Amino acid sequence: SQTIHQWPATLVQPVGSPLSLECTVEGTSNPNLYWYRQAAGRGLQLLFYSVGIGQISSEVPQNLSASRPQDRQFILSSKKLLLSDSGFYLCAWTPGLVTYEQYFGPGTRLTVT
């Protein structure tokens, strides 16, 4: 069966520090991968998605970036965090196009101080 992992589970970082969040999927190959963020009091916002290694699409201009160095690994990064980057970050995968349900990871709670 497929599983999706995210780490860390929680993170407190000062403004201006770098960020690296990791997501890995097991039990499937060539998944579509997604990064979402839920800011306080708001819905889920799509940040990035990837249909293959090295292929990243960005949906929202911001100081975050994403990379997919391996088929089942998706990394969210920032060189310098802003206060507004605080939120709950979810990684998700789907076996194909979005007529399939998305499977979400456990999430990372990021607090920028």
Next chain:
Amino acid sequence: ILNVEQSPQSLHVQEGDSTNFTCSFPSSNFYALHWYRWETAKSPEALFVMTLNGDEKKKGRISATLNTKEGYSYLYIKGSQPEDSATYLCALANNAGNMLTFGGGTRLMVKP
């Protein structure tokens, strides 16, 4: 950017009440609509993926309908239980079928 609206934002009901809430979306170029259930401290969990106008899907006490011509979907919960307390999210697929736009969610609280 697709505009997906959910109403109400929050809802308090008594155990045993039936309830429903709405997801509204642009009716043009419809591809698919998803419903998710998101409990606090857990990951969102898929309830339904709906693709055809007039679709009606059911899972236990929860059901959903879809009207793509007028751009709305309803989620119904029959006989609400405290364990139904969660945020219910709908999400619209773009016409390329490769990304979802989520609504703001409806937060349901069921009192015992």
